[in-house]
């Protein structure tokens with residue numbers, strides 16, 4: 001996926017995820033008392049709402065701005081293993097040779113887990129990890145796929161001589177080819193979906209504001 005599409009589709013996935021989580025949380029808190037997993041989620045969601053309510057407007061805006069920047073950097077960061085990628089151009093890292101092949105360590109679950117662990121002390125790392133997650137998720141849908149558990153799961157060589165590339169051994173979903181028209185269409189669908197779900201989530205939150213407070 002192209003760098004621009006990684007940012008747009010990644011942010012769209014973030015908005016869709018946050019939107020669905022918000023709508024579900026509001027429904028649980030304003031509906032019938034839930035049990036089991038639903039009750040645990042409602043409790044966590046109300047904890048988050050209390051946390052946001054306790055913050056000043058300045059702190060909310062600062063947290064959001066830092067988070068959004070970290071998220072956007074995260075949507076590009078895994079491609080630091082390609083010298084021609086957007087993130088390498090931005091950071092001027094083209095001269096540093098990354099020691100691992102493309103779509104290996106930076107496209108696995110391990111850096112995300114490490115970032116989530118340290119986000120206890122630096123909350124913006126969770127936003128960075130979320131952005132990276134969208135990048136790997138979107139790359140997973142391309143023809144080559146991604147080995148999330150690399151090196152526990154590995155790539156194999158595929159294609160005709162001279163055009164051989166590495167693909168995930170058990171890859172099944174080949175939704176788009178990198179840089180192709182399906183990639184652009186997927187990007188547009190995700191952005192449109194994010195706008196719709198984002199608006200519904202904000203309206204749901206505002207409409208139930210009194211009941212949640």
Ligand SMILES: [Zn+2]
Pocket residue numbers: 078079107135139
């Ligand atoms: Zn990538």
